[in-house]
Amino acid sequence: MYEKGGRKGKVLSVKNEMEILFDGVAENEGFARVAVAAFVTHLNPTLEELDDIKTAVSEAVTNAIIHGYGNLEGYGGEGKQKLKSQPVHPGKVRLHCLLEDGILHIEIEDTGRGIEDVDKAMIPLYTSRPDLNRAGMGFALMEAFMDELEVESTPGQGTVVRMKKKMEAGDWIKEGD
Amino acid sequence: MEQLTREDFKIIDNYLMIRLPKEVDHYNAGYICEQADRLLMDESVQNIVFDFADTGFMDSSGVGIIIGRYKKISCFGGKVFAIHCSRQILRILSVSGLHKLVEIM
Numbered sequence: 365m366y367e368k369g370g371r372k373g374k375v376l377s378v379k380n381e382m383e384i385l386f387d388g389v390a391e392n393e394g395f396a397r398v399a400v401a402a403f404v405t406h407l408n409p410t411l412e413e414l415d416d417i418k419t420a421v422s423e424a425v426t427n428a429i430i431h432g433y434g435n436l437e438g439y440g441g442e443g444k445q446k447l448k449s450q451p452v453h454p455g456k457v458r459l460h461c462l463l464e465d466g467i468l469h470i471e472i473e474d475t476g477r478g479i480e481d482v483d484k485a486m487i488p489l490y491t492s493r494p495d496l497n498r499a500g501m502g503f504a505l506m507e508a509f510m511d512e513l514e515v516e517s518t519p520g521q522g523t524v525v526r527m528k529k530k531m532e533a534g535d536w537i538k539e540g541d
Numbered sequence: 542m543e544q545l546t547r548e549d550f551k552i553i554d555n556y557l558m559i560r561l562p563k564e565v566d567h568y569n570a571g572y573i574c575e576q577a578d579r580l581l582m583d584e585s586v587q588n589i590v591f592d593f594a595d596t597g598f599m600d601s602s603g604v605g606i607i608i609g610r611y612k613k614i615s616c617f618g619g620k621v622f623a624i625h626c627s628r629q630i631l632r633i634l635s636v637s638g639l640h641k642l643v644e645i646m
Contacts, residue, residue, distance in 0.1 A: 390568040394564060497606060
């Protein structure tokens with residue numbers, strides 16, 4: 365898949381794809397972002413790029429879990445699990461990554477309740493659940509940290525979040541060699 | 542994942558010191574908010590200090606934690622401080638506009 369020259373060759377021309385399907389529960393948020401970070405490591409991303417990607421993935425996956433599926437039971441303290449006040453939604457989150465021409469495409473899809481008004485949801489500080497200590501900054505952070513963001517949603521059927529980011533680090537590392 | 546304990550929440554004079562975990566996300570946020578709010582009921586607490594020394598990752602759940610606590614103490618003249626912020630945390634604080642509410646040291 366490397367065009368030529370092995371490790372020092374055109375690393376950015378690699379085409380690479382992966383897909384994970386996981387349960388929409390809070391425990392998997394960390395897994396999802398670390399998986400994407402690991403997926404792009406071979407491009408030698410800068411720490412900044414990695415942080416950007418991890419934050420954006422975390423936001424999208426958290427949205428799918430708490431807004432799409434309404435699984436609010438994230439609880440990381442003293443090993444206690446909060447009493448389940450409601451049954452856990454069995455929905456899955458699909459995470460798809462494609463690396464092509466040095467651009468990382470991330471697609472995060474859920475089959476939850478969907479968003480009625482996407483434009484409204486994307487307003488910074490707007491949150492549909494002010495009761496949850498949420499900031500309403502999810503889409504704003506995704507927009508700030510990725511190059512492109514696209515949200516497609518059908519109420520009752522689910523939401524797809526597509527993000528793109530150009531991975532630039534490979535270029536200057538090659539020049540510095 | 543490493544768990545938070547009560548040791549991570551300390552009251553020193555009228556400051557509530559919260560030592561945040563390695564990763565501040567929705568999974569951890571519930572516990573942090575609950576513990577912090579319980580301790581805020583203690584009348585001696587006026588200000589809150591968020592210590593990011595161990596934190597390598599934060600998303601908007603962390604912003605939610607800070608905004609929520611800020612609302613609770615600012616009406617009594619309290620202040621919120623953030624210390625030991627790494628570069629990524631500083632970026633998130635400034636993208637979300639929190640650097641205007643929180644004293645970053």
